[in-house]
Amino acid sequence: MSILKALSFKDQTFKLREDAILDATTRILASKGFDLMTMDDVALEVGISKPSLYKHFKSKEKLAGEAMIRLLDAALEQLGLMPDTLSPRMKLQGLLEWALHVRLNGCLPFLPATSAHVREMLTRNLRYVARVVKLHHKVKSLVQQAKKAGELKSSLPDDVITYSFYARTCDPAVDYLKLYDKMDPDTIVQHMVTVWFDGVGNEQKETAAKT
Amino acid sequence: MSILKALSFKDQTFKLREDAILDATTRILASKGFDLMTMDDVALEVGISKPSLYKHFKSKEKLAGEAMIRLLDAALEQLGLMPDTLSPRMKLQGLLEWALHVRLNGCLPFLPATSAHVREMLTRNLRYVARVVKLHHKVKSLVQQAKKAGELKSSLPDDVITYSFYARTCDPAVDYLKLYDKMDPDTIVQHMVTVWFDGVGNEQKETAAKT
DNA sequence: GTCTATATGGGGATAGAC
DNA sequence: GTCTATCCCCATATAGAC
Numbered sequence: 001m002s003i004l005k006a007l008s009f010k011d012q013t014f015k016l017r018e019d020a021i022l023d024a025t026t027r028i029l030a031s032k033g034f035d036l037m038t039m040d041d042v043a044l045e046v047g048i049s050k051p052s053l054y055k056h057f058k059s060k061e062k063l064a065g066e067a068m069i070r071l072l073d074a075a076l077e078q079l080g081l082m083p084d085t086l087s088p089r090m091k092l093q094g095l096l097e098w099a100l101h102v103r104l105n106g107c108l109p110f111l112p113a114t115s116a117h118v119r120e121m122l123t124r125n126l127r128y129v130a131r132v133v134k135l136h137h138k139v140k141s142l143v144q145q146a147k148k149a150g151e152l153k154s155s156l157p158d159d160v161i162t163y164s165f166y167a168r169t170c171d172p173a174v175d176y177l178k179l180y181d182k183m184d185p186d187t188i189v190q191h192m193v194t195v196w197f198d199g200v201g202n203e204q205k206e207t208a209a210k211t
Numbered sequence: 212m213s214i215l216k217a218l219s220f221k222d223q224t225f226k227l228r229e230d231a232i233l234d235a236t237t238r239i240l241a242s243k244g245f246d247l248m249t250m251d252d253v254a255l256e257v258g259i260s261k262p263s264l265y266k267h268f269k270s271k272e273k274l275a276g277e278a279m280i281r282l283l284d285a286a287l288e289q290l291g292l293m294p295d296t297l298s299p300r301m302k303l304q305g306l307l308e309w310a311l312h313v314r315l316n317g318c319l320p321f322l323p324a325t326s327a328h329v330r331e332m333l334t335r336n337l338r339y340v341a342r343v344v345k346l347h348h349k350v351k352s353l354v355q356q357a358k359k360a361g362e363l364k365s366s367l368p369d370d371v372i373t374y375s376f377y378a379r380t381c382d383p384a385v386d387y388l389k390l391y392d393k394m395d396p397d398t399i400v401q402h403m404v405t406v407w408f409d410g411v412g413n414e415q416k417e418t419a420a421k422t
Numbered sequence: 423g424t425c426t427a428t429a430t431g432g433g434g435a436t437a438g439a440c
Numbered sequence: 441g442t443c444t445a446t447c448c449c450c451a452t453a454t455a456g457a458c
Contacts, residue, residue: 036246038433050434054435055441114325116242156402157394164406166387171378172374173374194366197411200363200367261452263425
């Protein structure tokens with residue numbers, strides 16, 4: 001037991017440092033993006049040297065991949081925490097709200113949507129792809145259930161709704177509202193949810209236009 | 212007249228080459244983004260050498276700036292072409308449809324939204340900033356008019372609608388629908404307009420949920 | 423104005439000492 | 441495993457011939 005504990009203690013500190021590295025990586029990815037992030041940036045922020053960083057992660061691509069995998073795992077965990085009694089629409093709303101709050105906290109790069117280069121790079125990371133497929137399956141399934149329950153427009157194809165869901169989690173409008181309007185996070189999230197579900201248009205447009 | 216013509220001919224070929232450079236730049240920016248675009252890429256695509264490229268544009272930043280300015284001018288021109296009889300909502304819809312079609316043609320980078328670094332760079336380009344301010348003023352004014360006319364949700368702040376308008380022009384969902392679903396451009400644009408104005412939610416949600 | 427050839431600097435990755 | 445010092449490629453930008 002004591003030996004095991006000693007080993008696990010070593011592993012634990014190792015894991016802690018790795019988490020610190022991934023935390024820093026995620027923050028830097030969120031702010032500068034993959035192309036502009038340098039290994040020096042990461043090493044400096046963590047407080048270690050570049051070669052030490054390379055002992056933990058073989059390459060910049062691997063490092064970014066692991067950070068993205070952790071984000072996807074967090075999203076999957078959020079979905080798992082939701083009670084089954086919740087309607088599919090409310091689950092989607094909950095996941096969107098969670099993602100936006102993470103993002104407003106400076107921690108959701110959502111790289112693949114942004115750059116073809118990064119998307120291609122991540123596609124070569126099989127562990128990442130497996131996570132994406134898993135999450136995508138769950139989200140698409142929720143969309144289909146919500147449509148069947150009459151909670152989402154049946155006139156829109158599944159993929160239009162699903163992709164627009166992903167798009168809302170990395171919507172640049174969020175940055176603008178935070179940066180220029182100094183709007184508080186909860187209000188921003190609330191507006192983004194409204195815009196996604198109900199749109200910006202007024203349903204009473206026709207009647208109002210008659211006056 | 213003949214002398215003037217000779218001069219203008221020289222200027223004309225110069226202008227033509229510059230347009231070719233800016234066309235190539237815009238395409239490359241749209242596909243790879245600013246950070247990954249190299250001056251070699253541009254020179255190669257235009258069919259000139261790198262030093263020649265630098266004769267036309269002093270730096271990579273200047274080059275990208277001019278390409279963005281041309282895009283903004285095109286957007287302003289589109290707005291100018293719209294008949295005054297068109298409702299503000301229809302003008303916004305028209306501008307969104309135009310932007311999405313340009314984008315589906317591989318020609319709208321919409322850099323500023325993507326990267327903080329690029330946004331900061333463009334902010335130092337005063338000619339670019341002037342265009343942005345001009346366009347922003349017009350869009351925001353249309354949003355306000357549309358709200359007053361009851362065409363847009365008065366419950367949403369002006370900026371939420373305005374920024375979400377910009378966001379829709381560079382929505383990654385467009386890329387996904389084109390890439391994975393092979394959806395044709397017109398259908399994609401139509402869906403994006405629907406999603407922006409009406410959202411993905413079903414208005415009859417509550418009644419449907421009762422069954 | 424256009425080219426070939428090159429200067430310069432940054433950043434991914436590693437050698438080798440401790 | 442951690443560091444200092446270094447390799448080496450690549451991309452911006454320019455010098456200098458024609």
